[in-house]
Amino acid sequence: MMKKTKIIDATGFQRAINRLAHEIVEKEKGAENLAVVGIRTRGDFLARRIAAKIEEIERRPIPVGTLDITLYRDDLRGRLDQPQLQSTQILFDITGKTLVLIDDVLFTGRTIRAALNALMDMGRPAEIQLLVLIDRGHRELPIKADFVGKNVPTSMKQTINVLMKELDDEDAVFLSDSDEMELKR
Amino acid sequence: MKLQNRHLLGLDGMSKEDISAILDTAVLFKEVLERPIKKVPPLQGKTIVNLFFESSTRTRISFELAERRLSADVVTFSTAGSSVSKGETLKDTARNIEAMKIDMVVIRHPAPGASHFLSRVVDANVINAGDGGHEHPTQGLLDMFTLRDKYGRLENLKVCIVGDITHSRVARSNIYGLTTMGAEVSVCGPATLIPRDIEKLGVKVFHRLEDVVQDVDVINVLRIQLERQESGLFPSLREYHRYFGVTKEKVSKASKPITIMHPGPINRDVELSADLADSEHSVILQQVTNGVAVRMAVLYLLGTSN
Numbered sequence: 001m002m003k004k005t006k007i008i009d010a011t012g013f014q015r016a017i018n019r020l021a022h023e024i025v026e027k028e029k030g031a032e033n034l035a036v037v038g039i040r041t042r043g044d045f046l047a048r049r050i051a052a053k054i055e056e057i058e059r060r061p062i063p064v065g066t067l068d069i070t071l072y073r074d075d076l077r078g079r080l081d082q083p084q085l086q087s088t089q090i091l092f093d094i095t096g097k098t099l100v101l102i103d104d105v106l107f108t109g110r111t112i113r114a115a116l117n118a119l120m121d122m123g124r125p126a127e128i129q130l131l132v133l134i135d136r137g138h139r140e141l142p143i144k145a146d147f148v149g150k151n152v153p154t155s156m157k158q159t160i161n162v163l164m165k166e167l168d169d170e171d172a173v174f175l176s177d178s179d180e181m182e183l184k185r
Numbered sequence: 186m187k188l189q190n191r192h193l194l195g196l197d198g199m200s201k202e203d204i205s206a207i208l209d210t211a212v213l214f215k216e217v218l219e220r221p222i223k224k225v226p227p228l229q230g231k232t233i234v235n236l237f238f239e240s241s242t243r244t245r246i247s248f249e250l251a252e253r254r255l256s257a258d259v260v261t262f263s264t265a266g267s268s269v270s271k272g273e274t275l276k277d278t279a280r281n282i283e284a285m286k287i288d289m290v291v292i293r294h295p296a297p298g299a300s301h302f303l304s305r306v307v308d309a310n311v312i313n314a315g316d317g318g319h320e321h322p323t324q325g326l327l328d329m330f331t332l333r334d335k336y337g338r339l340e341n342l343k344v345c346i347v348g349d350i351t352h353s354r355v356a357r358s359n360i361y362g363l364t365t366m367g368a369e370v371s372v373c374g375p376a377t378l379i380p381r382d383i384e385k386l387g388v389k390v391f392h393r394l395e396d397v398v399q400d401v402d403v404i405n406v407l408r409i410q411l412e413r414q415e416s417g418l419f420p421s422l423r424e425y426h427r428y429f430g431v432t433k434e435k436v437s438k439a440s441k442p443i444t445i446m447h448p449g450p451i452n453r454d455v456e457l458s459a460d461l462a463d464s465e466h467s468v469i470l471q472q473v474t475n476g477v478a479v480r481m482a483v484l485y486l487l488g489t490s491n
């Protein structure tokens with residue numbers, strides 16, 4: 001038996017992005033020196049939308065980068081399927097920038113650890129802030145988000161699915177009870 | 186994305202999907218090589234041994250760089266021209282590799298099939314870095330990568346390999362790889378240096394360079410192995426240069442610009458004129474740069490598949 005609940009719909013999704021963009025501008029007191037980096041795949045689309053919103057608020061261009069963390073994963077060996085390596089495109093110098101690192105779901109924190117290591121190999125940002133759309137708990141590393149779209153307490157058996165128009169039919173977030181969780185990760 | 190074979194022994198029989206997977210992955214490593222820190226961690230904790238039973242500078246350095254940039258631990262062993270009976274040396278080497286818990290082996294050996302032999306007796310992933318006159322798969326891959334980078338495709342690209350085809354592992358790997366990817370491959374050289382039944386591999390044979398330049402997009406010039414000059418397969422270097430040396434003058438007769446490749450090291454003004462090697466049509470140095478990215482891709486794909 002699988003139960004699937006929509007916890008964020010298209011309107012909620014848009015509101016979350018708007019609010020997160022405003023929060024960044026407020027906390028960073030503007031957007032000077034600001035750049036965003038999204039983690040593939042959905043963090044990347046999220047980053048583009050948030051950057052567009054900040055540009056709208058502050059009327060200045062925000063550099064956007066895309067990060068693929070495959071080479072920095074801590075589970076590269078031991079997996080049966082080989083994760084697909086994709087491109088990293090950060091075409092600006094991150095040194096000295098205030099970087100907002102963006103991912104869709106924060107879970108164990110291992111992806112963020114990998115992303116931080118990857119960024120450190122590319123330069124020395126002045127600071128890195130973490131933004132996630134969903135924080136579902138169950139951290140395995142001492143990592144916390146600075147900007148959160150929604151906190152969703154979950155059990156280990158549940159799955160969070162973030163859908164985005166760029167890839168899926170709609171903008172939405174689903175919470176489902178699933179035995180297949182371990183397979184999906 | 187996982188390759189069908191856990192070793193890279195040759196391009197003979199390798200699928201189009203696998204070749205494309207390696208070339209696509211190499212694009213991503215080329216980006217890594219442009220970062221300020223050109224090192225990534227996926228092979229951390231893996232030990233790779235480079236066994237070079239035949240002299241090599243560029244291939245050995247290229248492999249070592251690729252391995253180190255993937256954070257592997259690297260040991261290089263080279264013996265140029267050892268007179269020990271090869272079969273026995275290799276078997277002993279294999280036993281030692283097993284005993285030292287090595288994860289991957291890169292081997293260059295004068296005997297064709299040496300890497301195949303090694304792959305049957307060790308658990309480690311084996312990569313052929315050139316086995317006699319048989320194959321040199323990473324050279325074939327980097328040549329294809331360089332062409333795909335320049336033309337955006339390999340299908341229907343007309344490539345002629347010029348020189349000593351019979352003794353060339355570079356020619357063989359290029360022929361297997363390029364024909365699989367849909368390129369039109371031809372060869373050109375003195376009749377004594379072209380295998381008699383080469384057409385069976387799906388290539389066209391030219392005996393005159395003048396005919397080649399009217400037909401092709403790319404000329405891949407092979408090194409004339411000077412050590413073979415004694416064997417009487419061609420009369421003299423001067424005569425070779427006159428008929429088969431690729432020069433600016435001969436290439437200028439073509440109706441479209443021709444891209445010049447060479448696996449190195451060049452005998453300047455023997456198989457390739459110096460002015461052409463240094464001209465804007467030459468991609469020889471790009472081949473060297475791309476070699477590191479392509480080898481990183483191969484090592485990564487083999488080293489992280491379980």
